Amino acid sequence: MPRQIPFIIGNEGCERFSFYGMRNILYQFLPASMLLLHLPESARAGAAKDVFHMFVMGVYFFPLLGGWLADRFFGKFNTILWFSLIYCAGHGMLAMFEDSAAGFYAGLFLIALGAGGIKPLVASFMGDQFDERNKHLAKVVFDAFYWIINFGSFFASFFMPVILKDYGAKVAFGVPGILMLIATIVFWVGSKRYVRIAIAPPNPNSFLRVIRTALFARGNGDRVGLIIAVAGLVLAVGALATWPLGWLLPVASLCLALVCVLVFGGIGAGLQLDRARGVHGDAAVNGVRAVLKVLVVFALVTPFHSLFDQKATVWVEQAKHMASPGFTIDLWFMEMRFLPAQMQLFNPLLVMLLIPFNNLVLYPLLRRAGYEPTTLRRMTWGIAFAGAAWIIVGGLQLAMDAGDRVSILWQILPYVVLTFGEIFVSATGLEFAYSQAPFEMKGVIMSFWNLTTTIGNLWVLLVDAAIRNDSAKSMIADTGLSEPAFLMFFFAAFAFVIALVFKLYTRRYQLVDNYRAATGAAPLPEARIKESKS
Numbered sequence: 001m002p003r004q005i006p007f008i009i010g011n012e013g014c015e016r017f018s019f020y021g022m023r024n025i026l027y028q029f030l031p032a033s034m035l036l037l038h039l040p041e042s043a044r045a046g047a048a049k050d051v052f053h054m055f056v057m058g059v060y061f062f063p064l065l066g067g068w069l070a071d072r073f074f075g076k077f078n079t080i081l082w083f084s085l086i087y088c089a090g091h092g093m094l095a096m097f098e099d100s101a102a103g104f105y106a107g108l109f110l111i112a113l114g115a116g117g118i119k120p121l122v123a124s125f126m127g128d129q130f131d132e133r134n135k136h137l138a139k140v141v142f143d144a145f146y147w148i149i150n151f152g153s154f155f156a157s158f159f160m161p162v163i164l165k166d167y168g169a170k171v172a173f174g175v176p177g178i179l180m181l182i183a184t185i186v187f188w189v190g191s192k193r194y195v196r197i198a199i200a201p202p203n204p205n206s207f208l209r210v211i212r213t214a215l216f217a218r219g220n221g222d223r224v225g226l227i228i229a230v231a232g233l234v235l236a237v238g239a240l241a242t243w244p245l246g247w248l249l250p251v252a253s254l255c256l257a258l259v260c261v262l263v264f265g266g267i268g269a270g271l272q273l274d275r276a277r278g279v280h281g282d283a284a285v286n287g288v289r290a291v292l293k294v295l296v297v298f299a300l301v302t303p304f305h306s307l308f309d310q311k312a313t314v315w316v317e318q319a320k321h322m323a324s325p326g327f328t329i330d331l332w333f334m335e336m337r338f339l340p341a342q343m344q345l346f347n348p349l350l351v352m353l354l355i356p357f358n359n360l361v362l363y364p365l366l367r368r369a370g371y372e373p374t375t376l377r378r379m380t381w382g383i384a385f386a387g388a389a390w391i392i393v394g395g396l397q398l399a400m401d402a403g404d405r406v407s408i409l410w411q412i413l414p415y416v417v418l419t420f421g422e423i424f425v426s427a428t429g430l431e432f433a434y435s436q437a438p439f440e441m442k443g444v445i446m447s448f449w450n451l452t453t454t455i456g457n458l459w460v461l462l463v464d465a466a467i468r469n470d471s472a473k474s475m476i477a478d479t480g481l482s483e484p485a486f487l488m489f490f491f492a493a494f495a496f497v498i499a500l501v502f503k504l505y506t507r508r509y510q511l512v513d514n515y516r517a518a519t520g521a522a523p524l525p526e527a528r529i530k531e532s533k534s
Helices: 005-032 041-061 063-096 101-128 135-167 169-189 207-216 224-245 250-271 282-312 314-320 341-368 375-401 408-436 439-466 470-478 483-506
Strands: none
Touching (some): 005 135, 041 250, 041 282, 224 250, 250 282, 250 439, 282 314, 282 375, 314 483, 375 483, 470 483
16 A cells, blocks of 8 residues: 555645635525625525535536646646645635625635546546555445545544634634645645655646537538537527526536537537547547546436435524424534434545445345456446435435424434445545546546536536426426425436446446556656656
């Protein structure tokens, strides 16, 4: 095991406490804050949900920027370090400007920029510390990496709702800032031990250059691919036009435009990819085709995040109307009060328990039974498990709508099911994304993996925008369901349909292992390794 791994793991644990510490109280803070007092009370929860999901979209959009800067200019280490400092500044602004919309939202922007900028790089940088000789340990470390994420998230979910309630917003947003500063220092202390991959020169056979050649090169036959790509640009302009018209929130318009470009551009380039042969080598063209297949897998994962991230909004809102269990759990360091936002701690707690359970018990049992739990099979299960979790919360909502007094403890059950889904999708997806990425595209591919969360939250905003009119509300009322219950069952059905499509698409997907080749001797901590480009 590389000796530098504990610095990366320690950095991630502190950083995740800082991120989830502020994220898990954001929806709790906003409706009662000065920032939304200009809205009618009935509209504040919806506005808070919009702010939350736009923030999450930003966090998972900026990995595109961080991955590009790291791969092309500064390298992973320097990019992580500088974006971490931006991250710290954002936390400071939240603590200082709790009553100022301009200052608070600027702080959220800086956190989104900083957290997003480092997000694809920390996991990828950790993968760089391994080569062919010890890549079997990388699979273990990726699980440990995801475990430490949830270790930080657990304590953040436990402490921060109580700190917000008892000590106010300045302290509640200040504590995560201190943890982010510690995370930055821990990462910097290990700087002399890391293996750092040297930045490769511009590649004439890069992904984007092959795509451009495929779309614009002249050849025999029609140019359907180029027409499809242009149609994507037209739709992107149309999506941006919804911004001034007020049909969609600005962030949603930008992300919808990006989706149009990626989807239609990818389809168009795939149809004409053979036109790039001759200008680019077969290896480069085949590599792009492989990446496009990976991006289809990523696209099919996006609905999972639609369901998963709403646990911090829809599930917290449901918990506000559930009955308290009437008791607390006294721990030596704090009292567990079962506050609505505090229920989120069951997710990271269950992750820390279920990852070892899956690796030590469930997966070996399945293998002995003759069923291999491959990465793609686990991801299929994960999407379906998310749908099952929303069936359960929908059932709880039906009982509440009928006037039953439902204990908040019942929410533990959907948290268990959703967490199984998270492990099957998110923990597995980290290793899948790194292993499938060609060497020169590690940072960018990890950025696209993070973009699945942005698009998942985009679906939430699009659905919410679609039902904010009288005809949609009338249609929901005709079903006999309340609006929350209808949406819960809608998202559950969404997940089940996508799980089926995911299963059908990935049946013939060929997995690869794109790990760094062994160099013969154990790499020195300060070694800088420059890889040859295909």
